[in-house]
Amino acid sequence: MATYKKRGHKPKTKEDKQNAIEEQSTTAGVFNTLDETASKTEDFVQKNQKYIFIIIGIVAVVVLGSLVYKEFIHKPKQTTAMNDMFQAQKYFNEAINDADNDSLYNLALNGGEGKFGMLDIIDQYGGTDAANLANYYAGTAYLKLKDYQNAVTYLSDFESDDEILAPLAKGNIGDAFIQLNQPEDALGYYEEAANMRDNEYTTPMYLFKAGTTALDLGQADKALKYFKRIKEDYPKSSEAESVEVFIGKAEVLAKK
Helix, strand or coil: CCCCCCCCCCCCCHHHHHHHHHHHHHHHHHHHHHHHHHHHHHHHHHHCHHHHHHHHHHHHHHHHHHHHHHHHHHHHHHHHHHHHHHHHHHHHHHHHCCCCCHHHHHHHHHCCCCCCCHHHHHHHCCCCHHHHHHHHHHHHHHHHCCCHHHHHHHHHCCCCCCCCHHHHHHHHHHHHHHHCCCHHHHHHHHHHHHHHCCCCCHHHHHHHHHHHHHHHCCCHHHHHHHHHHHHHHCCCCHHHHCHHHHHHHHHHHHHC
């Protein structure tokens, strides 16, 4: 049966008295410790009050400065950058739809009609979303112009979580490495592009490129895995129309 001590309970035995003394001693020790800690903290604050206020002031300045920068410097800079990039984007879009488009890609890169090109946006508006996007446009333009080293450089500087642009950037780097006769590097970027965002457009496209590149490198088992994934997961994609042929080829080579 559970027992409890009533308030005001007086110890009757020697053992009870001893326990009461120990409890009082423990309680007193706890309070003494708390008092000592509070006293030490108070002493520390008093001795270092100047430095504490300085630190608080620095933190406040940093936070306030960050807010001011974002609101009054970064946002206006971003808006100006996007406006200045408009003509270069127009040249790029026209180049995509023009068979004889080298001159348009050059205009997209270097500007025209007194307007900035993508390279100017990157140089003048570094750190903005516009400059980041300009890296994608510039890298892709260089790829189309067969300047593969610059394509790799600018596309590598592009960062995005976009479902389409992110894998396209990685895949374009893979295309550049193929042209630079570096298939091992290309395969790595194709694999990254295929796996970073799951969608019906870029995923089967880069699975297919990864598969064919793996075949060329003698990695038939890896190629077979990619081709089968296209067949099973993306049966309606354009890559699926011819993937059976590549599955057969990979199966034959895998047995050798």
